[in-house]
Amino acid sequence: MVYPVNRRWEGELIMKIVKVSERFPYPGPRFKRLGPQSGEEFKAFMLKIFKDTYGDDFTKNNNIILMIDLDGTPGYGSSFLEEGFGGLIREGVPYKLLNSLKIKTDEEPELADEIKEYIDDEYKKKS
Template identity: 40%
Template sequence: MNNIIYIKDFSIFPGPRYKNLGAASGEEFRENVLLPKLKERDDWIINLDGVAGYGSSFLEESFGGCIREGISPSVMRGIVNRLVSFDDPDLIPEIKGYVEDAILAKEKTSK
C-alpha cells in the first residue's frame, strides 16, 4: 500500500510541540508531512508504531493542528479512524480527543 505514513520515517524520537522548542516537533511533522500529504489525498493510514514514545503536545499539535490549519473535520475524523498502533493502542482515542477538541474550539470561534 502506498497510502501509509509511518511516523518513524519522520523521527523515532518525536519531539516537542513547536519547532522553536526542539527537533522533530509536532509542528514540523504537521507542516512537512501531514499537510502536504493531505493536500495530495485524504485516505492516508498513519502508523504510530516504531518510535520511542510520544508527548501529548506532539500529538495535539500534529493532529489537532491540522484542524486549526483548515483541514476539514470530516477528513481528520477519517484519518483518526485509520490510525494504526499495535505498540500503544491507547494513542488512538487520545488523538481522537485532540481532533475533537480542536473541532469544538474552531466551531466556537467561528460563531
C-alpha cells in the first residue's frame, strides 16, 4: 500500500510511504516459481509504483520521495532484497532515483545498508 504523507504546496516535497508488510507480510524466495511473496513479485510491485509515481521514463514528479517501510514482517532473505532492489536497476530504474529512496527499518536497521549495497553492486555491473 502506498500512503501519501504530505500534500504538495508550492515547491515542497511529497513523501509517499510503501508499507511492505501490507502486501508482503511473509517475504519469500527470490523467484515466484520458488514460492509466494517472492522478491520477483516485490520488484514488479515496486516497478509499478515507480512508474506510477515518476512516469514510464522516470522523469516526472521529482518532488516526490518514496519511503519504503520494511517493518512488520518476520524478516527478509537476502535473495528477496537483492531481487527486489538490485532488480530495479536491471529493470531500468535510474540509480539516482533508487539512491533517493528512504528506507525505514527500525526492527532491522542493518537492512538499509544491505539494500544500498545491492543497488550499488548492480549499478556498478551496468556501468
